[in-house]
Amino acid sequence: MTQETQHLPAKIFNTGKSDYDFPEIILGQDLGLFDTINKFYPEIWKLYKTLKNQDWDENEFDYSSCNVQFKTCDKHTYDMMVKTLAWQWEADSVASRSIAAILAPVCTSSEAWSGWVEITKNEIVHAATYSEIVRNSFDNPDDILNEILSVQEALSRLKVVTEVFNTAFEVSYDYARDRRPNDQETYNAIYMFIVGLLCMERIQFMASFAVTFGICDGTGLFQPIGKAIQKIAQDEFEVHVQYGKEVLRAMYKTDRGRTAFEQCKDKIAQMVNEVTQSEVEWTDYAFSEGRELTGVTCQMMKDWVYFSATDVARFFGIEDQMEFPIIDENPLKYMENWLNMSKVQASNQEEDTAQYKVGVMKRDDHDEVFDVDF
Ligand SMILES: [Fe+2]
Ligand SMILES: [Fe+2]
Numbered sequence: 001m002t003q004e005t006q007h008l009p010a011k012i013f014n015t016g017k018s019d020y021d022f023p024e025i026i027l028g029q030d031l032g033l034f035d036t037i038n039k040f041y042p043e044i045w046k047l048y049k050t051l052k053n054q055d056w057d058e059n060e061f062d063y064s065s066c067n068v069q070f071k072t073c074d075k076h077t078y079d080m081m082v083k084t085l086a087w088q089w090e091a092d093s094v095a096s097r098s099i100a101a102i103l104a105p106v107c108t109s110s111e112a113w114s115g116w117v118e119i120t121k122n123e124i125v126h127a128a129t130y131s132e133i134v135r136n137s138f139d140n141p142d143d144i145l146n147e148i149l150s151v152q153e154a155l156s157r158l159k160v161v162t163e164v165f166n167t168a169f170e171v172s173y174d175y176a177r178d179r180r181p182n183d184q185e186t187y188n189a190i191y192m193f194i195v196g197l198l199c200m201e202r203i204q205f206m207a208s209f210a211v212t213f214g215i216c217d218g219t220g221l222f223q224p225i226g227k228a229i230q231k232i233a234q235d236e237f238e239v240h241v242q243y244g245k246e247v248l249r250a251m252y253k254t255d256r257g258r259t260a261f262e263q264c265k266d267k268i269a270q271m272v273n274e275v276t277q278s279e280v281e282w283t284d285y286a287f288s289e290g291r292e293l294t295g296v297t298c299q300m301m302k303d304w305v306y307f308s309a310t311d312v313a314r315f316f317g318i319e320d321q322m323e324f325p326i327i328d329e330n331p332l333k334y335m336e337n338w339l340n341m342s343k344v345q346a347s348n349q350e351e352d353t354a355q356y357k358v359g360v361m362k363r364d365d366h367d368e369v370f371d372v373d374f
Pocket of ligand 2: 095236240
């Protein structure tokens, strides 16, 4: 009896896979065996493990003391807290379902897929945390749900990134259904999703956390909420953001990744500018109608936005295209008590910024790019 080679549907199990020694992160050959033998992206795998090991639960914190505080605090504090929670809850709701959904049809690395699924799982904890905060902090959570959805400024703050996400979503599923080729254009749309997610996590979420922690520090109120959101902020700052950078760095080492960066560079600059601008507008809104934060001015908060955006601009080496002030010194010292900033910054200096930029600076000499030790 002769043994016939079995071919299974390639998108489900790719029996003909020949790139186990170099699986591209997106849009490579479809996946076959889940592979931990060829660890091609050790940094990505490490971040996946870190996140997996620091898993936590939204009900670790007792929010009941916040119920009375929301009833008795002044109206401006109440409004600033609720408006900030509104955006955070909405943005993490988006993150909790879009990351794995958009990348499922196109991710072709076992390591990267593990990381993105773990991050998606982590975003579920984040979204559930906001939901539990609201459920436990108010007598009529349904009313607050409507109040939260009615903050139009929070929704418009999500506009820039959700549009990039939506384009990537459509491209990804068109590709899955063989309605579009595996070409550079398809690649670029997914690449821009990864950049958009980085902007949301590094610029927008950090801006939002600064308001929450400013309220907690300035008023002494809402400490359990502060503690829970601190966990979220650390997940984002120490893992998600680093993960996004690591993926982009790995992509840049490939022909298509480098072409994507070159072709999308202006779009990236535009997105960083637009996201930053929308954060500045939000900050003006947050500090309008008499709302204020003890010890933090509206300008300090905007400088924090610029400081966060500067990190993204430097990562891509696009500072010269930025329409906002480049700020390298942290204007909100209290954030260092809430985030492990020095730890991350130190490793950034060694790994991130310089390395991505080295490649960028040498982009005219393609052969040399691969000589650079990433
Ligand atoms: Fe999150
Ligand atoms: Fe995140």
